[in-house]
Amino acid sequence: MKILDSLAALITVARDDKATSTIIAESLEKARAEYRAAATALATAEAGYTDALLDSPKAARAAHDARADARVELDRTTALVSRLEIRHGETIERESEQALTSEKEAVEAEAKAVARALREEYAPAANTIVALLARLQKAEAAVAAVNQKLADAGRWEAEKLEAVEHRRDALPLPHDFHGMTPRSRHSVLVSTLRRVEGVCDGWFAGNVIGRSMTAVELSSLDVPEYYRR
Helix, strand or coil: CCCCCCCHHHHHHHHCCCCCHHHHHHHHHHHHHHHHHHHHHHHHHHHHHHHHCCCCHHHHHHHHHHHHHHHHHHHHHHHHHHHHHHHHHHHHHHHHHHHHHHHHHHHHHHHHHHHHHHHHHHHHHHHHHHHHHHHHHHHHHHHHHHHHHHHHCCCHHHHCCCCHHHCCCCCCCCEECCEECCHHHHCHHHHHHCCCCCCCCCCCCCCCCCCCCCHHHHHCCCCCHHHCC
16 A cells, blocks of 8 residues: 555664665654654643543534544554664664675785795796895895905005995885994895894795795894994
8 A cells, every 4th residue: 555644754664674774774763753743742632632521512523533544543643653763773783784794895806816826926926025035135146346456456446346235226224213234234134134123124034935044044144244233
């Protein structure tokens, strides 16, 4: 049966299994307002009926019918509020379950993608980094060796070569609270080979093969002295 009164739209929402919790919440507030209005109307009708009892029988019957109609409207709004409250709770629970399921599926999809990327991309990337670090180590050692020869020849002050990682086109330097942190503390070579105690771990935490080298291992490498500090 088609409902034509002021509660029609709210009743439609209460019966709609696809209504969202937001829509139901909005309808619930409107239904509560309708309930308050119906309660006020019933109180007015009750008072009118009491007064009409001392009037003509026709007036009393009319007031009686008005009171009955007001009671029906209050009962209807009470039932509507109750239904919407139940539907609101059910819908929130359903939406929470759906949100959790969606989140789980998204996390699982990303986890699978990362696992696949690790399998396909990590080894080549690690090999690239290892090769680059080997070149860096060799280049820094060569720079240090040439600088020593320049120093022996009395040409170091004018012609000294700058260390690879000290150059402006190398990685940018981080800063600490006191200004510029010494570059050797944040060296790619140092932080990849070992952790720097008392300072942040530099650009990488540990080396690409998954561990930090010991002091003995580090001392055996052909690395300029300023990388050992």
